Amino acid sequence: MDQFTINLLFVGASFALYIGIAIWARAGSTSEFYAAGRGIHPVTNGMATAADWMSAASFISMAGLIAFTGYDNSSFLMGWTGGYVLLALLLAPYLRKFGKFTVSEFIGDRFYSPTARLVAVICLIVASTTYVIGQMTGVGVAFGRFLEVSNTTGLLIGACVVFAYAVFGGMKGVTYTQVAQYCVLIVAYTIPAIFISLQLTGNPIPALGLFGEHAASGEALLSKLDATIQELGFNQYTAHNGDTFNMVLFTLSLMIGTAGLPHVIMRFFTVPRVADARWSAGWALVFIALLYLTAPAVGAMARLNITELMWPNGTEGQAVSIETINSDEAYAWMETWQKTGLLDWEDKNGDGMIQYYNDASPAMAERAAAEGWTGNELTKFNRDILVLANPEIANLPSWVIGLVAAGGLAAALSTAAGLLLAISSAVSHDLIKGAINPNISEKGELMSARVAMAVAIAVATYLGLNPPGFAAQTVALAFGLAAASIFPALMMGIFSTRINNTGAVAGMLAGLIVTLVYIFLHKGWFFVPGTNSFTDADPLLGTIKSTSFGAIGAMINFAVAYIVSSMTKPIPQEIKDLVESVRIPRGAGDAVDH
């Protein structure tokens, strides 16, 4: 059986499983759909939240970004887990006590203003749409490889599947489908990691293998990796090479953004009790940590494997020959990935070998001149392919490769479809019914939801063809936007009795607009390539990259809200009472339908 058939089998079987569970545990009405979390154990709920949360960015993209940058990209690991601490301590229990279903409803009620609710909805739509662009990038990579077509074709096919999946809808809300998706996703991520850790270090736990001994050389794995890539002119893997200030801001943006993204917060609205909201965040992080503790090992080990494949005789010896790449089974992955257009090589100096090294490093110039190299010949290695290619690179059995394909698709599809649902309901329910046309018929509301979904996916697909970054980087921009707009409003709504309606609206608008403009200046207006005035290599303000700006946006939001509130009328007594009641767990009834 060839690899293509095996992939098809695994992906098909996993889809059949999700659909089977969805039919078995069918959600009937809207309130059942929303209430799916009630009466379900916090552990099960945590697993479902983890599936909801971990998207193409975590599964497909993150380890690749760590692999090619090393320590400096630890921000992704700390940021996307540290946000759960903020969520559990600062938001989840209080929003559960408040007892409604959506983030914009809380902001509308707490700031006693339909305008505040409308602004919150706009913030949610902007952040979610950016998030979907990142997911579509990942979907394109996964479908391109799995159907063995170009990245563009893969993206277009993937977009159709995501659209169908999202319209099919209800499946998303069924907690047990998400539990199944989590299981597929985590098994698919850890099995190859365990195999590779055993191959390289003899330790079956990748997180320990990362700090263990490289079996072949007897050195520590990380020292071996550092030495190997430094000989080729690359930065030391474990060293801090980038800017410290930017790294701190980037980590903070991801943390605050995690606690400001509506589709994660929503899950805590519907747990049975306030106490459960506290536990649920912990259980969600347990299941997320299983992947996040493994990811740095996947990155480091893959980097070592790739380098050793390109230099089979050691970095001092001869590079791999084109003949070997074309004939040796161990290099078959290079040809399959070349088809997607995301991996490429070129024998620039015509010596029949492919030299992989850092041609920008001055230290390498001398050796390159002596050996007749005319530049790095592994010309393209898209970071987003690393996790999906990893089992092939390590020469693992074909069933593992099929499993990873199924896992990657589960991660990308579930989150993309969930976000599209969130966008469409925000547009039809909050924007059109809540503000523009309150008398819209139910049929009209449903129609506008479908149209909003179709528009969102068309925009995301178009921009996914020329994405503003690798999947995880684009998703990081979405987190920056959520950090700058939603999180401060929620936090001030709970922890301050001074911030009033005008202050909250001004704060959210200031945070969103300043952050959006900063991102557009660096990534192009509305992410259209070529319309940017700055790049992240040489940003507008000091060393602050556009992906790190969310933390600054959040501070602007806090400051503007505070100043404007102190110049305008204090909040009315009944809102003070509302804030008081949100702070006390007693009296939390069931969450009510709206």
Add this chain to the structure above:
Amino acid sequence: MSDNQSNNAYWSANIRLIAVCLVIWALVSFGFGILLRPMLSGIAVGGSDLGFWFAQQGSILVFLGLIFFYAWRMNKLDAEFGVDEE
């Protein structure tokens, strides 16, 4: 003690607990993982140093501990101040 005073005492106890947890949260990530890493570079951990371990493993483990600790402490505080559910 009136209801109001008791509620205020409950809220300040909560704020103190949150503050302690967030100091630890910042210390292991921004501190040990990034800013204080040079100071920890003398402590070797498997081919790198303690700061690298905190950035890629340790901070995540501490985050987990913090959330469960906070949930456990708060559920006890709820009962102590008589503001728990039921």
